[in-house]
Amino acid sequence: AGATAVLIFNGGAPGNEGVVIGTLGSPEATTLPTVGLSYAAGVGLLDAGTVTVRTETVSELRTTANVLAETRTGDPENTVVVGAHLDGVTEGAGISDNGTGSAGILAIAEAMAKTRTENQVRFAWWGAEELGLLGAEHYVGDLQDNDPEGLEDIALYLNFDMIGSPNYGRFVYDGDASAFDPGDTNVPEGSGAIEAAFHEHFAQVGLTSGETEFSGRSDYGPFIAADVPSGGLFTGAEGVKTEEQAALFGGQAGVAYDECYHTACDDLSNVNLEGMEQMADAAAAVVLRYATTTHDVNGVGEPYK
Numbered sequence: 001a002g003a004t005a006v007l008i009f010n011g012g013a014p015g016n017e018g019v020v021i022g023t024l025g026s027p028e029a030t031t032l033p034t035v036g037l038s039y040a041a042g043v044g045l046l047d048a049g050t051v052t053v054r055t056e057t058v059s060e061l062r063t064t065a066n067v068l069a070e071t072r073t074g075d076p077e078n079t080v081v082v083g084a085h086l087d088g089v090t091e092g093a094g095i096s097d098n099g100t101g102s103a104g105i106l107a108i109a110e111a112m113a114k115t116r117t118e119n120q121v122r123f124a125w126w127g128a129e130e131l132g133l134l135g136a137e138h139y140v141g142d143l144q145d146n147d148p149e150g151l152e153d154i155a156l157y158l159n160f161d162m163i164g165s166p167n168y169g170r171f172v173y174d175g176d177a178s179a180f181d182p183g184d185t186n187v188p189e190g191s192g193a194i195e196a197a198f199h200e201h202f203a204q205v206g207l208t209s210g211e212t213e214f215s216g217r218s219d220y221g222p223f224i225a226a227d228v229p230s231g232g233l234f235t236g237a238e239g240v241k242t243e244e245q246a247a248l249f250g251g252q253a254g255v256a257y258d259e260c261y262h263t264a265c266d267d268l269s270n271v272n273l274e275g276m277e278q279m280a281d282a283a284a285a286v287v288l289r290y291a292t293t294t295h296d297v298n299g300v301g302e303p304y305k
């Protein structure tokens with residue numbers, strides 16, 4: 001039955017642990033400073049040395065954008081969408097996550113500006129992925145609500161989020177649900193063919209490739225939820241490389257693929273240029289393949305040779 005004090009609490013990013021930054025007589029008198037884009041904030045009761053914290057999310061509103069560019073030629077009713085998120089977390093510069101994917105698809109787009117293809121290719125640099133796939137979600141939701149035929153015209157979606165991790169693995173999204181969630185029926189038909197196309201490329205250039213969860217943890221989430229066949233590449237984030245993976249890909253076992261994931265050290269030095277080149281080449285090969293024919297995914301065009 002000791003004295004009770006009211007504390008101001010600022011939790012940084014939602015989900016973080018809070019820190020006590022002051023005391024006040026009543027919660028109503030509390031004003032909380034804004035830190036970053038959003039933060040968990042609340043008041044707690046200090047009672048006999050224990051702190052109980054009630055948290056709520058307080059957000060600052062900002063406007064963001066998706067950047068879209070598409071080829072002038074190619075069948076617009078069989079469009080290949082290629083995306084990477086352009087935003088990063090506030091903690092760091094976001095070079096590995098996701099300067100690598102953004103720069104990778106920019107290089108592909110620049111090269112393709114000089115080519116003619118069978119299918120239209122649309123490049124998308126998504127905004128606000130880190131706040132919950134907001135850019136991609138908006139894009140797909142807007143098509144669903146306002147342009148269902150436009151959604152129907154998308155043959156497939158290819159995603160590149162983190163393709164140059166320092167301790168990289170050559171991971172392909174498990175689009176056939178063979179390695180993760182075997183038999184997952186929520187995976188759009190055709191995603192397995194996209195996974196196979198990436199593995200085929202790696203085999204052709206003499207590189208081993210592995211698989212990674214096709215769970216919706218990046219901008220392809222809204223596309224697979226809308227039943228658009230999808231695929232993509234990933235070199236690893238906070239996960240730790242296993243002995244088996246070190247034997248397959250090189251690099252260091254027992255170390256995270258990207259030790260600077262979502263932190264201040266995700267700067268220009270946080271890229272493995274060798275891995276980035278291998279993955280960007282694979283991305284380019286598969287984009288070009290589907291710009292030529294999507295036969296293995298949706299039966300449109302001639303079988304790929």
Ligand code: PHE
Nearest residue numbers: 097129161162217218234237
């Ligand atoms: N989407 C995650 C991020 O931006 C990275 C990630 C991509 C994780 C793909 C898993 C699979 O932080």
Ligand code: ZN
Nearest residue numbers: 089097130262
């Ligand atoms: Zn991220």
Ligand code: ZN
Nearest residue numbers: 097098161162
């Ligand atoms: Zn990312």
Ligand code: ZN
Nearest residue numbers: 174176178179
């Ligand atoms: Zn698979």
